[in-house]
Every structure is written in C-alpha cells, then in structure tokens.
Amino acid sequence: MDIRSILPNFTVKQQTQTTNNMPKTKPMPMDSVSFSTNIKDNEQKFVNLRDKIADNMKAVTNGVEEASWDFYTNSTPENMDKMNAAEDKLNEFYDNKDVYAELKEINDKGGVAEKHLKKQLRTLTSAFGDGIEFKEELKAMSEKENEISQKLNSYQMTIDGKPVSKAEISKIMESEKNPEIRKKAADAKIKSGDLIADDLVELVKMRNDFAKKKGYDNYFDYKIAEDYDIQPKELDKLLDDVAKNTKKSNEKVMTGIKKDLSEAFGVKPEDLRSYHFGYLAGEDPEKKVNDVITSKEDVVDICKKAYKGMGYDVDKLPITLDLFPRENKNTHGFSFPIEAGKDARILANLTDNVSSVDTLMHELGHSVFTVKTDSKLPYIAQDTTSTMTEAVAMMMGDMIRTEGLVKDRISPEVNEKFEKSLGKEESTFVGSSMAIIDFERNMYKNPDQDLKKLWKDMSIKYKGRSEQDEATNEWATIPHFLSHPAYYQNYFRASLIKAQLYDALTDKFGKLTENNKTAEYLNEHLFKYGGSKDDNELLTEITGKELKADAFCDRINKLVE
Secondary structure, eight states: OBGGGGOTTOOTTTOOSOOTTSOOOOOOOSOHHHHHHHHHHHHHHHHHHHHHHHHHHHHHHHHHHHHHHHHHHSOOHHHHHHHHHHHHHHHHHHOOHHHHHHHHHHHHTTOOOSHHHHHHHHHHHHHHHHHHHSHHHHHHHHHHHHHHHHHHHTOOOEETTEEOOHHHHHHHHHHOOOHHHHHHHHHHHHHHHHHHHHHHHHHHHHHHHHHHHTTOSSHHHHHHHHTTOOOHHHHHHHHHHHHHHTHHHHHHHHHHHHHHHHHHHTSOGGGOOGGGTTOOOTTOTHHHHHHHOOOHHHHHHHHHHHHHHHTOOGGGSSEEEEOSOOTTSOSSOEEEEEETTTEEEEEOOOOSSHHHHHHHHHHHHHHHHHHTSOTTSOGGGGOOOSHHHHHHHHHHHTHHHHTOTTGGGSOHHHHHHHHHHHHHHHHHHHHHHHHHHHHHHHHHHOTTSOHHHHHHHHHHHHHOOOTTSOOOGGGGGOHHHHHSTTOHHHHHHHHHHHHHHHHHHHHHHSSGGGOTHHHHHHHHHTGGGTTSSOHHHHHHHHHSSOOOSHHHHHHHHHHHO
C-alpha cells in the first residue's frame, strides 16, 4: 500500500477530474487558427506556472510524507503534532489566490489540448481551489484522522492480559486449532475496532459534508471519481462482470473451505463462525511452506533474493526498511514514496510466514516503482500512486506462488499445489473485496445505520459467513476505512491489471525472478513514467490491449478447476 493516499488533504498528485467549483471553459468565438494559437499560448503559460510552483510544492508534500513516516514508525503525541504542522503547511501552500486566479484564467481562455497537460491543469485547479475554498474542512478532517490513528497506534491488543501484535494474531488465525484461543484472538482484534468505531462514523460524516459541498452525494462517490477516475456505474459493471465470470469457481472454493473447516473443528458447515475462518485446514500446502520459512529475517532474505533475480539489488537502492513490530508503531504495511528516483521507505510488521513474504514483496514493488521513476519528470507527473503501481505491487506479492520463491525448500508436489492455491486466494479475494467495497459504499450513503449489522450482512452475502455470527465492530478493523477511503476498489481493479500484466511479461521473459532483464524492461517501459501516463496507456503499450477482466477470471477458473 502506498502511504500517499492516506493523507486526506494530499490531493495534488491524485485528483483526475474537474470538480464542481472549477470554472467552466468559455466558448471561444474565433477561427480555428487563432483558437489553436491561443491554446498553444495557454499550454506554454500553464507549463511555466506549473514549473514555477513545483519547488515549493515538492518541499511541502515531501515534508508531509517525511512527517508521516516519523509518526507511523513512532506514534508519539510529539510526532502527531509534527505531522499536523506539516499538513498545515501543505494547506497553506494551496491557499494561494494568485496561483488559483492564474489557473482559472488559463481555463477561461480555453484550457489546454495535450491530454497529459489537461490532466495536470485539472489536478492543480482542483487542488488550489480546495485549498482556498475548503481549507478549514480539509484541516478538520486531517486532524480527526490523525487523532484516530494516534489512538489506534498506541492501543495494545492483548490475549489473557498478554500483549500481542497484529502479526501474532494473524499467525494464530492461520495455525491455532483451539476454538477458544481463536475466538480470543479474533476478539482482541475486534476490540481495536470498538475503540475507534464511533470516531470513524464521525469522520465519515465529516467527509460526506465535504463531498456534498463539492457537488457529490457522498464521499465514496467523490473519492472514486476524483482520485481514481472511475464512476459508480463503471465500478458496478466491473464488479458484476468478475462475479459473473468466476461464480462457479467461487462457489467451489467456498464449499471446499467450509468442508475442510467443518472437518477440522468438528462442527457442521452452517455452524462455522467467523473466528474459524483463516485456519489452514485440510491439505493446504501453505502450512508446509510456512514450516520452511524459518524466521522474519528469512522472509527478508527470500524477498531480496527474488528482486535480485529480476535485476534489483535492494541493498543498493535508496529504500529504507523498518520491518519488524515494536511498541508505538503502526501495525499495517506501507510504502512511503518520499521522492521519486531518490527516496522510498517501507514500514512492515513481519513474522515468519507466507503472508509476510507477500507483504514485503508487495511493498518493495511500490518502492522500486518510486525509486525508478524519472526524477526529471515535471514534479506533478512523478506520481506513483496510480492503480498501476498497486497492480505492480500485487503482482510482486503473488510471486511466492507464481514464481516459486521457496520451491527449493519443498517437494515439487507441494510446490505445484502451492502454485495452484493462488486460485483459491484470488477467489476468496473476490468475495472479501466485494464485502468491503459494498459495505463502505453503503456506509457513506447512510452512516447512521446499524453498521455492525451491515458488516454481518455483507459477510454473509459475499464471504459465506453464518447467519448465527454475532454482529460486531469488526468492520472498524479494516485499516482502509480510516486511512484509504474508497481505496479497496483500487485493489480490485489492480488485480485485473496485475494478471494481464504478468501474463504479458512472462510471455517475454519466462519466470521474472529468474531473468535479470526483467528490471531493465520494467524500468524502461513502466517505472520511469511515474504518473505521466495513465494506466490504460501503459497497459496497452506493454500488453497490446486495454484493461480486460479476462486474464484475472481465466487465472481463477484455470487454477480452481
């Protein structure tokens, strides 16, 4: 996950659509020659303005990211104050009426024609417009989010009074067969949701109030349109297409999971509870792979070796690693894109299992993308927070299965089963994603409804959970609802991209971690462009076609058959 989309008022590199307060382009009563000349003049004027403000923009945005790194790696009140101060400077930067007036003038005179400049003009006009017209709202949302983060980051989960980390909870849910211990572990996590649930609802309402002032029904619709360039109907169609084309495979996977769990715990399938799920039951090959990952340091070695095989020496890249759990540290995993081409940082909380390999491979994908982006690009075009970079990170995370990163430690039979288990992973991801996306969308539509019940209903509908499950604040343990609103649909779309991208790359190079020309190709054809090209543009150049769901659905259906 890329940290940049955590920052609620860090919008300059993300927004891709005209907001309602942006001035309309006036009709130009002139012949085509003079119009063309005017547009050309506008484009040069915009480029000059864009480059003029770039240095100060870079200083304040990088300052926020560095302060965020300090806060997330050491969540003290002092570091929270520093992050708030950095975000205040960012707000002040956008509170510039002179720059906003110049941007409006360019828009009023016909705007620009070149598509990348057009996107940059929209982005900057929106950012400076928000900085002037919604300064107080942005500041209030930022402070509320930081307040919740500080409360959550300083909270210590416990089981029977003994402190446990998120990584330890995950390990219990994978390997512990005692239902009582599993329930205690699940409850420990849910208590962190209880801690912040009311605050999250308050934040959702603040976000909705902001979105309505921008002309949207709610913040979810605002976010997907402005930050991710997708409309609700487009998202619905994408979700429906994948659900329809993987329906039989998903039903087969869920039936198999319930059968294995009911046998493992000695209960009927309909009597399974949420805390039973996640256990590696039956002949799940992941158990045997977990057994050969000897330590959290071993996880780091596996990942560095994989990247070395592609042509990346992680130790020689400008990537800072903070990888192991400790007190006052955020329990999630993030990549911090501090400066394109020069500085990326990774926060993780590794333990000794497959999930940790996936996490570090994923975050390294984000960070390598950042440090291999061309730093000579215009600053606003250096953005590495697109759906494409999420797709790259997810593709890298899959490699413990797709590339057999530990195949030399297990038998060929186990490795084959482990590779095929990606189909089960992808299938359960479909259900989990739909539950999270649909819940969040409905939460923003009506934050006053019974959210415990809504989460239970979505879990039953999409994840096959029991009607007998207790309705809880488990929903509030989803970190994206706080830090990455409306972001999970980005994971979903990135999954489609990663499958299509991986198929094309392996056609060229075979196993990517066994061909050191992979790095050269990715650097030259993908990473160096940062945010200067849109996802479909890059995908078409690399794979020969725009995004389709075919590769993702085919992967699931083939592996599950």
